[in-house]
Amino acid sequence: MTYFGFFLCLFWLTQAWTMVTFLRHYKLTDKCKNLPALTSYPKLSIIVTARDEAEKIAQCLTSLVNLSYPDLEIIAVNDRSRDATGQIMDKLAADNPRIRVLHIETLPEGWLGKVHAMHTAGQIATGEFFLFTDGDVIYETPALEQAMRYVTAQQLSHLCLIPHFLSGTLWENALVNFFGMTFIMSLCPQAINSNNSKFYAGVGAFNLVSKNAYQQLGGHQLLRLEIIDDMRLGRLIKQHGFASHLLLADDLLSLKWHSTVKGVIKGIEKNAFAALDYSIAKLLLLTVVFKLLVFSPYLALFFLQGFDCLGFVLALLVMHSVYGYCCEKLHAGGWKITWTLPIAAMLTLLAMWNSAVVTLWQGGVKWRDTFYALEMLKTQKWKNN
Numbered sequence: 001m002t003y004f005g006f007f008l009c010l011f012w013l014t015q016a017w018t019m020v021t022f023l024r025h026y027k028l029t030d031k032c033k034n035l036p037a038l039t040s041y042p043k044l045s046i047i048v049t050a051r052d053e054a055e056k057i058a059q060c061l062t063s064l065v066n067l068s069y070p071d072l073e074i075i076a077v078n079d080r081s082r083d084a085t086g087q088i089m090d091k092l093a094a095d096n097p098r099i100r101v102l103h104i105e106t107l108p109e110g111w112l113g114k115v116h117a118m119h120t121a122g123q124i125a126t127g128e129f130f131l132f133t134d135g136d137v138i139y140e141t142p143a144l145e146q147a148m149r150y151v152t153a154q155q156l157s158h159l160c161l162i163p164h165f166l167s168g169t170l171w172e173n174a175l176v177n178f179f180g181m182t183f184i185m186s187l188c189p190q191a192i193n194s195n196n197s198k199f200y201a202g203v204g205a206f207n208l209v210s211k212n213a214y215q216q217l218g219g220h221q222l223l224r225l226e227i228i229d230d231m232r233l234g235r236l237i238k239q240h241g242f243a244s245h246l247l248l249a250d251d252l253l254s255l256k257w258h259s260t261v262k263g264v265i266k267g268i269e270k271n272a273f274a275a276l277d278y279s280i281a282k283l284l285l286l287t288v289v290f291k292l293l294v295f296s297p298y299l300a301l302f303f304l305q306g307f308d309c310l311g312f313v314l315a316l317l318v319m320h321s322v323y324g325y326c327c328e329k330l331h332a333g334g335w336k337i338t339w340t341l342p343i344a345a346m347l348t349l350l351a352m353w354n355s356a357v358v359t360l361w362q363g364g365v366k367w368r369d370t371f372y373a374l375e376m377l378k379t380q381k382w383k384n385n
Contacts, residue, residue, distance in 0.1 A: 005304075005311020008297060012318040015185055019322050022189045023329040028161060028247045032146045035153050043071040044144060045127030049117040050076070050135030054083040057135045058092065065096050069144040074099045075125060079117040080107065085135075107370060111224045118229070119220035130214055132207040132230075136255060137163060143252040147208060150247070157213040157242035160234065161206035163253035164331055173333030174340035175264045176257055178348055181326040193245045201246040202234030205255050209233070213242045225377050227274035227365065268348060269355040270367065276352075278378055283356050287349065294319070294345045 046064055050057050057076075064074050076099055078086035086103055093099040102121055107113050118132055129148070151159050162184075165176055191199040207230055217236050226232040237244050258264045276282040297319065300312035324338035359365055364373040 003311070005297070005300060005309070005313075005315060007311070008293065008315035009311050009318060011293065012315050012322060016318055016322045016325075018188075018190070019181070019184065019325060022184060023248065023325070026189065026193075026247050027250045028146055028150060028252060029250050031247065032149050035149045037145075038149055038152060041070050041145070041148055042128035043073070043126065044069060044129050044131060044148070045125035046072065046074045046131045046133060047118055047121040047125060048074065048076045048133055048135055049079055049114050049121070050081065050085050050089075051079040051113065051117075052081050052083045052085060053135040054081070054085045054088060057085050058088050060133075060135050060137055060139075061089070061092050061099060063137075063139040065092070065098055066141055067139060067144050068141045069148070071127075072098055072144070073125070073127060075102060075121045076100070077102045077104060077117040077121050079104050079113050110376075112227065112229070112367065112372070113370060115220050115224050115226060115229050119224070122214060122219045125211070128211050130209055130211060132204075132209070132233075134204050134255075137205045138254045140252045140254075143249070146252065147206075150245075151208065154245060155243060156245055157210040158234065158237045158244035159206075159208040160201050160203040160230075160244070160246045161208075161249035161253055162203055162246070163205045163249050163255040164251055166254055166256040167331060167333060168256065168259070169261065170333065170337060170340070171261045171344075172258070172264055173327070174337055174344040175261065175268070175347060177323065177327045177330055177333060177337070178341065178344035179264075179268060180330050181323055182348075184326075187246065189246050195243050198238060200231070200234040200238040200244060202228075202230035202232065203246075204230040206249065206253060207233060209237065210242075213237060213240070216240060225372065227367065227377075228271050231275070265347065265351045268351040269358070272352040273355040273359050274365075274377075276356075278356075278359065278374060280356060280360075283352060286352070290345065290349050295342070298342055 048060065048064070061074065061076060076089045076093070078089055078101065089101045093101045104117055104120060107116055122130060147159060147161065165180070167173060187201050188199045189201070191197040192201050217240060220229065222236060223229045223232050234244060258267050276286065297312040297316045300309055304312065320338050320341055323341045324335045327333045327337055328335055359374060364371055365377065
């Protein structure tokens with residue numbers, strides 16, 4: 001047990017190095033400081049899909065209309081909304097020729113709603129690059145100019161940006177930050193930006209892909225039943241040999257992921273079991289990993305003394321430092337909420353298990369008022385792997 005404590009300390013030190021390196025040196029604004037402005041910009045199609053986003057869609061579309069990017073079309077997709085989302089889109093489009101509204105009334109069998117909406121818009125988009133984004137993301141004026149300068153300089157087919165998270169309540173911040181920390185840790189972000197690696201990423205808030213790459217993939221056809229479609233799109237892009245990078249948007253993009261603690265937990269539940277390929281075995285393995293890497297240092301404080309406990313104490317200090325650093329850099333509450341780490345970790349694990357139990361109990365996933373049988377989701381996932 002003594003040596004395991006020092007092993008945990010070493011593990012968290014390596015994660016600290018990964019986190020600090022990424023959060024300090026992988027910002028789009030820093031990467032673009034020495035890049036020249038482009039003499040001409042490729043046409044860009046922004047595809048915004050929204051369902052029942054009446055409270056946020058106007059702010060999102062207004063921020064897109066105000067972008068300084070010179071050659072731009074905005075395709076706003078109203079995916080079977082039951083509120084005023086479609087009317088708001090139509091009103092904004094009437095005042096700005098950059099916006100084109102696409103209303104989807106029915107969902108064909110064998111598709112997830114959002115994936116079908118993106119695929120449908122992708123078939124009519126005319127840009128050389130497609131940006132898939134969500135209806136609650138707010139863009140700053142130079143965001144796309146900087147993104148395209150970087151894409152052009154690096155000769156990329158795919159760029160993902162992690163947005164700045166707008167601060168919420170204490171426990172909203174704690175959960176969002178723990179999710180962000182584990183998301184970055186699981187991706188190996190430095191490896192993603194290497195064309196020779198198989199690591200990949202996708203971010204629903206900002207998935208920029210070249211038309212050439214997107215068409216070669218067949219659009220979203222292979223992802224029609226993928227709940228975590230953004231990540232799976234990134235995987236397909238890397239599998240087909242296209243260059244892909246992941247960066248921090250910093251203040252160029254902002255997003256309030258969910259408005260309540262319950263909303264954040266529901267967001268985790270929606271994605272968790274799907275990310276594990278609907279596998280209880282993988283969830284059990286992840287639970288063991290959580291217990292060993294996150295929870296065991298706390299338990300050691302109760303059962304070990306003296307030198308036997310030293311490694312675990314050091315591991316706790318480093319682990320909380322990594323978490324606090326993420327809270328500060330991701331603007332999710334700052335260092336003062338570092339103490340929330342074990343509770344946020346426990347709530348996240350419980351949300352994962354609840355996702356699995358509910359999915360297995362009802363035999364599938366109910367998302368946006370449509371039920372998808374588990375066997376159908378698993379079959380589609382097996383075909384794509």
